[in-house]
Amino acid sequence: MPPQLLPASAAAFAPRAASVNVVLSSKVEPWLTQTLKRINRIKRPLNSVPQHQRCLTETLSSSTAIWTISSLMLPKAPETELRKDSNPLVEALFNYQLIHVEAYIVHVDMVLRNEVAFKLTPDSIESLIDYHKEIYCVDTAASTYSWSEKEMQVKKLHEEFVQAINKFVYRTHVSALEGLEEDGAGELLCGKSDEVKTNIMGLFLPLLPPPPRVVDVVRPPPLLPSSPAGANWWSQSNLSVSVPAPVESWRVIPSSPSTTSSSSDSQSLWASMGLNEIQLPSPAPSYSQPYSSAGYFYSSPQVSAPIPSLPLPSMLAQQPCGVGIGYGGFGWDRYQEYATTM
Template sequence: MPPQLLPASAAAFAPRASSVNVVLGSKVEPWLTQTLKRINRVKRPLNSVPQHQRCLTETLSSPNAIWTLASLMLPKWPDAQLRKDSNPLVEAIQNYDFIYIEAYIVHVDMVLRNEVAFKLTPDTIEALIEHHKEVSCANAKAGSYDWPEKEQHAKKLHDEFVQAINKYVFRTHVSALEGLEEEGVGELLCGRSEEVKNSIMTLLNKPLLPPPPKIVDVIRQPPLLPSSPVGAAIWSQTSHSPGVPAPVDSKRVLPSSPAVTSTSVDSNTPIWSNIPLHEIELQSSAPPFNQPYSSAGLFYSSPMVTSPIPALPLPSMLASHCGVNMGYGGFGWDRYQEYATTM
């Protein structure tokens, strides 16, 4: 694609140049010759390319050479302040006004791109900036929710429009010069005004977008490993197999009996200190009843199958048989002398 060549007068905030930059080819189109003859009151010779170029440059460089690109019917106030009326015509007259988009030609190229470039006049730029500030920004703020930096974003939106409307240059085919009239004024033909209207309305109605939500990084705590010092106490505890019951101190186990319904075990008080001697003897004479021991109450787990623990002999049983008549292997201590003599 050929480079887009524009003069310095087409830059943003640049004043209008005293002369228009016109570049013609080696051959002049017949329609351009007819247009120049039509708009000139004084007959001028148009027999060569330099004559066409000189005539077109002088015509477009006139201070009165202002083109009307389009006309916009825009509201006078924001949507919340528009007046209501039963007659639509009266309502339109009260609430809307026309802004004419006027421009002047800054560049004509009939060699590389076959185009003509228009730049908006200062009066048109000022009118559009005022409308954007008073109407478009107000509607944009009303159409979005509130956030802390909303006013700053609205001001930034207006500043961006000021820059964009000053940089705006409408470029179209050189055949648009067929709408040229006397003293260099003109009007766009063949539907080119719709292109200007759509592009400027896009700039005016740019929405006020809130900032995107901030992404907060969630810091997750790494899982505790067996080597972690915090979980050292957990891993250092003795774990028992689910199928094997925990070891039980034999001194803390008391066989059940019909005479004893419940027993409270204290870790500091001997279990035999609260039971009278005659009750112990009665319990020892009764047939033993073994109750299976289960450690399910000490752990939050499923019930476990445990084997019964054999009853241990009570001290009363040992006390009742201890004496001089107690023997080992069928021999008593009262016959000690007999065995001693024999040996």
């Protein structure tokens, strides 16, 4: 592929050259001859290649040789300031503006690439820069969430657009010169203006916020019972379950008569009480309540019948044997009396 050569006037921020760089082949196309004859008010001889080259160079180098290469319909203000109306025609009239993108020819090549190169005029560049700064950047920033470097990224986005729009050069086939008019002005034909519009709007880049940071969750290795650390962990867990909570001594009710009392005290206690009067104290309530589902299911309260109290064998062994031992007024010494009545 031959190298893409452009003059210095096509560089970014370069002023318009006094003369356009035109390179013609050894044979002039008939359509070019007819186009030059149509636009010239004064008839000029066009019998040779140098004459065609001189006529075309002078025509394109004129200060009035400004081409309209595209037209853009853009908002007049940011989206929050646009007028709302039920009639879409009213909204279009008050909220949108038509910007005509103008350019001038900086290069014509009919030898290597058969192309013509356009560069935007300073007025068109300024209009697009103002729109990008005052409207496009405002809408783009409003449509993205905030982060610490958002303003800096918006500023950087605008600076990149300024560089890109100044470097913008549209290249197309030399047949575009058929749209040449008087005084060197012209307009792109055959749908080329839509291609220019697509290329220019491609310079309006979106504002890309940074991706969310991925937080690495550091998980400790699982503790297995076979590992030393796991064995320690299991022993600690069992220890915490098996060791009961401390209970104050005065809250514990003894479940049996005190073993520290003497045998005489126990004998007198049991002798003075009848069979129906002896009652063993109920077991003391445990300090740790067992698991119960009473909080989730309703049940009637439990009723426990009193357990008849019986003397302990050890207490009976300490008393003297005989028929005189009585339990609540009933004695064995009156056995004969009860036996005769039976």
